[in-house]
Amino acid sequence: MSALVARLPGGLSGRATLVPLAVLVLLGLMVVPLPAVLLDIFFIASIAVALTVLMVAVNIRQPLDFSAFPTVLLYATLLRLALNVASTRVVLVHGHEGTAAAGHVIEAFGSFLVGGDFIVGIFVFAVLMIINLVVITKGAGRVSEVAARFTLDALPGKQMAIDADLNAGQITADEARARRLEVTTEADFHGAMDGASKFVKGDAIAGVLILAINIIGGLILGTVSHDMAIGDAARTYLLLAVGDGLVAQVPALLLSIAAAMVVTRVGKSEDLAGQVGSQIGRAAPWLPVGLILALIGLLPGMPLLVVAPAVGLALWLARRRPAETTTTAEADSAPANDSGRIDWADVADTAPAALEIGFGLVPLVEDVRGAPLMARITAVRRQLSKNLGFVLPQVRVRDDLALSPFQYRITLAGVVVGEDEVFPDDLLAIAAGPLATTVPGRDAHDPAFGLPARWIDPADADLAEAAGYTVVDPAAVIGTHLNELLQAHAHRLLGQDEVQALLDTLADAAPALAAALTPKLLPASVVTQVLARLLEEGISIRDMRSIAGALVAVAPKSQDPVELGELIRPALGGALVQALAGVKGPLAAVAIDPGLEHLLVQAVRANPGAAHPFDPALVTRVAEAVAAATTGLLAGPRKFAIVTVPPVRRALWQLLHARLSGVPVLAFSDIPETRDVEVLAVIGAPANNEGAA
Structure with missing residues (x-):
């Protein structure tokens, strides 16, 4: 088989040909008459597929772990409907030969599971249909619909949150791409599940119609075509019809349960068993449960042999569960407290610029309050990038318990370049010169320019402005300070990756100039040093075309970055x-x-x-x-x-x-x-x- 697959056009693998082959098999089941033996094999395969899907659904941690579920559900439903078509053909054509004419699986479901009584079988089938169609399928469909709507409504907000985290330096570009892909996949998944739930509902309705067709068609064919008595025809065809319906409804019920489990799944940290066990297995509920069961056992006629073990189990769980919970918590926390374990993440920090804040400033970055500091940092990076001529790296914002509550610290490559204090519930009134009027507040200074200032109550903002002060909010204070420091140290933030991006952009606009510059005349490392020296003196590198042209003209004279920087200055x-x-x-x-x-x-x-x-x-x-x-x-x-x-x-x-x-x-x-x-x-x-x- 592997040799045959290897010779397929385009070198297709076995996995690539499996899906088209499965579709052909489904079409064959609907069109080609099947012997009873093959029908038995496919019925067992249908039940096995449903059980496999159910077990996978039980063990996933989040719905996206089984993102292929809507497609799998579609194929499983088509398989079952194709088997219904094949079994209906066998039942109607060979049903007069006896209950074994449609295979042993249908006979077993019709005889053993319902005791050979087709009247009981009809009622059992009706109960299964009610459970599947009215309870599980309807509930799962409603949850899928609401989840799809809420996920699509929340999509813009999630995308904005990812952009905010990226601009703040809390995540890398690769992490942002992964999170955007996850958000998009989640929306697609819930939309697909909303549609897939209609397959399950339609399958349940089709089961009722197929049962009715088998019963009516069997009675007509048995009495008219095969001269069977009405009682014999009813006994034979109804038993086969009910067996066929039950064979189809059992995997349908399993798939409906799996779909309900997937769409109702909440949380990502544990699988279903762990989540249910940790939440329902808490000690607090079990003691009253045991006492109530004990009272129920005292009622006259209650089976004490059944109630007593349940009471004992509940009381045992009430006593033992706290110890287990403590042990589990200790086990979970052990790796975090393991001083001998060191990860690369503990020693590596890829963000060149960072803003560390005390816990009292956390409200400035919380979404509940609009994250004013994050918006300010984004605006600072955007404006500085335009002025300086290259995209500034991300600024990572993180809280640091070692700082005082209202203190912040700005670091570049781990080196502190600025720090100060701001008060998130006050405003800073900055004096541009000597002022005659003093507003109530605490004396301070503007951290960016060192001007005298006062922290005032927001209610006194109008008074301060009337007195000639410039009033700014805490996020603006930090943002201005960050702006000045990033601008002053821009040459330390320009690396070879940023220069390569500049050269790539130049290559799009002036390909011949970019090709003449590097690596033909100057390596990228030398160009990086020249540009860094320009930035160090506050010179923008936005006009990269002029800078590159000047470097091409003077590169034959020197390869020294210092000398090159001086030689190109007349061009600027x-x-x-x-x-x-x-x-x-x-x-x-x-x-x-x-x-x-x-x-x-x-x-x-x-x-x-x-x-x-x-x-x-x-x-x-x-x-x-x-x-x-x-x-x-x-x-x-x-x-x-x-x-x-x-x-x-x-x-x-x-x-x-x-x-x-x-x-x-x-x-x-x-x-x-x-x-x-x-x-x-x-x-x-x-x-x-x-x-x-």
Whole structure:
């Protein structure tokens, strides 16, 4: 057989050909007359299939564990209906030959199970039909219909919850895809079960009609075609009809029970036996059950031999079950408390950015309150991704009992970069400058910019705004702080995966440029370092086409990321100056005294390639000169840049960026020739020349 399957067109496996073969067999049962022996085999197979489906339904943990059930139910129903067609043919054609004419299975059901009395058989069949059609099938169909409706109604909400978890960094992209697939499969499953329940109901109705056809057709054929007496015809054909009906109804009843078990299944942690055992087997109900049974046993005429063991079993369960429950709980908790077991999940954390919160801030991420913090984080990531030019990695939000209740902490690659306290039931009133009016509240500071602020009651928000405060909610406070830190450390969040995604996007828009850049001229690792240096100085990499074009032009000159970063800056100069001076305005600049600049150039040439080439004395002199020249400018509203010669630009930025956060250091070559420059001050000049031009 395996050799035959291997020679099938396309190399189809046996499993792939099983379903079409099963369909052909079903058609054959309906069309081809079967001998009684084959009919017996198929009847036993039908019962075995129903039992197998029932056992699988009992042992699943959740309905999706048996997602093929609607299709299996369809095939099992078709098998039983095909057997009804085949058995009806045999009963009507050969029924006059005796009760064994339709096979031993039908004869056994008609003779042994109902005692050979077809009147009893009809009533037994009627009872089974009522149980199956009115009770089990109707109930399972209703549950399927409601479950399908509720699942479809909840589908958008579940999808939004998955997106929120993904944006918050609580799950990975692969986990999000798996959860979306599970949600979609669940909706499809309950929709299919709603339709499959109609198969079961139709099968039960068909059983009644087939029984009536067998009885009426048998009586007519027996008396007219085979000259049987009416009593003999009734005895023979009714017994065969009832046996045939019972043979069909037993597997139908089993499948109906299986369907009801699947659609009424709740929970995922245990199978049905474990769930029922853990919930019904609790100690509390069994003591009153035993006492009530004991009282019932005292009634006159009650069978004490039956009641007494039931009372004893109930009391025994009431005494023993707590110990078993404790033992089970201890056994379940043992692996969690096993200090010798270490998993990879215990030591690996794939989220580069994380927000840890105290338990008092958990309401800010709960769906009940709309999860304002999660929405804020999503908005921060979206806006920063647009500004910086690459998709920021997920920010994982998790609670940490080691923190104080209202404390939060922001970490990058496990390193704490910021922390503070917020109060979820208050608002933060931030003072932009000296204010005459003070609103009631607790003194604090804005964690993002360090401005003086006060935590106030929401009822005083209007008063604070009237006094000139800027009032923000706790989620906005954390979101703003996170925004500033992610922007300041964006270069640490850019990895080769993100750069490869940028290159793939560039390849879609400019395939020749992308192919010329990497890996032909520069490896992706070097491109990553160059882009990270741009981000470190607050330069967006959104214009990847210009950056790639500049790298292609300068790559033959150097492979050093530091030198490459300096060489491509003139190509980005227009965007750099525009961010400071607008579209047409002059660039406000702070120059360096030629004498001091000459000392800086000599220091860089004496220590080529050093990140900090200046000696301590020169560093002190430069710091004092910068402080003297820029003190007044920093307090003003106008943006400005420090301008110097190209050889010292990067080293000077390394020296000043911690002291002058947000003030760029430009080389003269970075400024387009079409741009005017207005010198506001000169660093290191002998006299105060602030405002010089």
